[in-house]
Amino acid sequence: MAVDRPRRPAPVGARGGLVLAILIAFAWAVWQLELDFAALFPSGARLTILGDFFLGALTPDVSSLALSEMLRAVWNTVVFATAAMTLALLMGIVLGFLSSTAWWSEDGAAKGNTCVTCLRCTICPAVYVFARLFIALFRSIHELFWAVLFLVAMGVNPFSGVLAIAIPYGCTLAKIFSEMVDEAPRESATALRAAGASAMQVYCFGLVPRALPDITAYAFYRFECTLRSAAILGFFGFETLGYFIKGAFQDTDYGQTWTFLYALLALVIAADWWSGAFRRSFAQ
Amino acid sequence: MVIESGEMVAFVGPSGAGKTSALRLLNGTIRPTTGVVRVNGEELSDLNSKSIKALRSKIGFVHQEHSLVPNLRVSQNVLAGRLGRTSFWRSLRTMIRPPRADLERVHELLDRVGIAEKLFERTDRLSGGQRQRVAIARALYQEGTALLVDEPVSSLDPARSRDTIDLLTSLARERGLTLVASMHDLSLAREFFPRLIGLRDGVVHFDRLAAEIVDTEFGSLYQLDSEEMWGDGC
Numbered sequence: 001m002a003v004d005r006p007r008r009p010a011p012v013g014a015r016g017g018l019v020l021a022i023l024i025a026f027a028w029a030v031w032q033l034e035l036d037f038a039a040l041f042p043s044g045a046r047l048t049i050l051g052d053f054f055l056g057a058l059t060p061d062v063s064s065l066a067l068s069e070m071l072r073a074v075w076n077t078v079v080f081a082t083a084a085m086t087l088a089l090l091m092g093i094v095l096g097f098l099s100s101t102a103w104w105s106e107d108g109a110a111k112g113n114t115c116v117t118c119l120r121c122t123i124c125p126a127v128y129v130f131a132r133l134f135i136a137l138f139r140s141i142h143e144l145f146w147a148v149l150f151l152v153a154m155g156v157n158p159f160s161g162v163l164a165i166a167i168p169y170g171c172t173l174a175k176i177f178s179e180m181v182d183e184a185p186r187e188s189a190t191a192l193r194a195a196g197a198s199a200m201q202v203y204c205f206g207l208v209p210r211a212l213p214d215i216t217a218y219a220f221y222r223f224e225c226t227l228r229s230a231a232i233l234g235f236f237g238f239e240t241l242g243y244f245i246k247g248a249f250q251d252t253d254y255g256q257t258w259t260f261l262y263a264l265l266a267l268v269i270a271a272d273w274w275s276g277a278f279r280r281s282f283a284q
Numbered sequence: 285m286v287i288e289s290g291e292m293v294a295f296v297g298p299s300g301a302g303k304t305s306a307l308r309l310l311n312g313t314i315r316p317t318t319g320v321v322r323v324n325g326e327e328l329s330d331l332n333s334k335s336i337k338a339l340r341s342k343i344g345f346v347h348q349e350h351s352l353v354p355n356l357r358v359s360q361n362v363l364a365g366r367l368g369r370t371s372f373w374r375s376l377r378t379m380i381r382p383p384r385a386d387l388e389r390v391h392e393l394l395d396r397v398g399i400a401e402k403l404f405e406r407t408d409r410l411s412g413g414q415r416q417r418v419a420i421a422r423a424l425y426q427e428g429t430a431l432l433v434d435e436p437v438s439s440l441d442p443a444r445s446r447d448t449i450d451l452l453t454s455l456a457r458e459r460g461l462t463l464v465a466s467m468h469d470l471s472l473a474r475e476f477f478p479r480l481i482g483l484r485d486g487v488v489h490f491d492r493l494a495a496e497i498v499d500t501e502f503g504s505l506y507q508l509d510s511e512e513m514w515g516d517g518c
Contacts, residue, residue: 187347187349187351188351188352188353188354190313190347190351191345191347191351191352191419192364192367193313193340194308194311194313194340194345194347195340195341195344195345195364195365195366195367195368195422195423195426196337196338196339196340196341196342196367196368196369196426197337197364197367197368198337198367198368198372200372201367201372201375204372204376205353205356205360205364205367205375205379206353206364209353209355209356210353210354210355212355213355282355
């Protein structure tokens with residue numbers, strides 16, 4: 001019996017359509033925003049300022065005063081980021097656990113008593129939905145907006161800066177942690193359940209360890225982001241790198257501006273190197 | 285079908301016959317759609333979650349893919365065998381800092397399965413055969429009364445396959461365990477298991493002493509019709 005030849009796929013399939021849709025959306029956005037590409041090529045006074053700014057990159061201020069200020073700014077940024085990240089990690093772990101389904105998901109073959117069934121069918125899903133809504137709401141508000149809110153409420157107080165970063169970051173960590181654990185490979189968890197382990201034991205010893213390398217890598221990446229956010233909070237008056245960058249820029253001292261920008265770059269590279277080293281040690 | 289305490293039985297049959305499902309029915313991981321499963325006289329469908337956990341903690345299960353946590357140490361994977369008998373907080377302590385007596389017991393078991401030196405090794409650094417031995421040690425550490433083993437030799441070379449089945453049957457004999465295994469390798473099943481149960485399409489094709497089964501019975505067990513031949517065997 002002759003077998004029909006499989007149909008050749010269309011030359012422009014769904015993917016081609018998607019690329020076309022993205023290009024149309026871009027063109028539409030450019031038209032809506034009335035983007036003037038000529039602005040990319042400044043002239044006159046703007047060109048002079050731009051030239052001076054980039055010239056500053058070649059001649060950063062390395063005077064002892066600038067360097068001591070830079071060290072102070074770097075130290076403050078690291079302290080801010082560390083405090084914010086610690087708080088965010090705590091929030092991420094607690095909310096991540098509450099917004100995960102793996103620790104209460106049904107063991108199909110076991111018949112629970114009324115209390116267990118009630119917990120699994122009503123209370124646990126309710127906690128899950130509430131935690132998910134909570135982290136979605138608090139994550140959707142940017143740290144700069146939180147900073148404005150806390151500045152109004154508490155003034156320029158280190159705690160307001162730390163909270164401004166910790167809240168959205170903690171909720172993002174919670175979302176990612178819970179999804180990483182819920183999506184971790186299940187076969188070892190199934191084996192532990194087959195050996196009589198409880199749902200909590202399965203969660204802690206079968207699922208979390210499998211997700212831990214990814215969770216750690218992601219936490220390190222977020223620490224890098226925290227360093228940048230802590231630096232940016234300086235624009236609001238906290239004495240981190242942003243505070244000094246803003247000051248030097250307003251004084252048109254571009255050499256000093258670049259001293260701080262290089263410090264920020266070095267900080268992010270150092271965090272990246274540290275996270276890489278940690279991940280490598282985890283993989284061994 | 286009745287399996288007596290201390291008996292050694294192998295399920296044989298083609299892919300998709302229901303061998304793994306049969307094993308999973310025996311420790312209550314899945315429920316039967318029809319019929320009943322009784323273990324020590326207790327009907328599994330009637331057990332509440334606490335009793336079923338207690339039952340599972342007494343039945344060791346060695347999974348086909350070993351199902352170990354790859355980034356934990358060998359000792360921790362073996363210690364996890366007893367989670368069903370310990371409270372959450374105690375198990376947390378044991379997994380982080382195991383008491384000396386527990387660690388010694390784990391070491392003894394690893395020695396018995398031939399990989400004592402791997403006690404503190406990360407599990408994902410072991411070979412496939414060594415991981416299987418860790419899975420066997422974990423099942424033994426449960427100190428239960430039965431051992432269920434799913435396709436123990438599917439990923440091993442012939443020499444290691446024989447070694448593994450030899451190890452499993454001798455362990456079952458020396459500890460008086462009921463051993464039920466699903467097997468693809470007929471010759472090993474016939475050599476090491478006194479009783480074979482042939483399954484096909486979820487139905488018992490034969491249930492006899494290995495010595496009494498003639499080759500034609502195996503032939504008809506594995507005879508594929510054209511639909512099965514081209515199916516994916518799942």
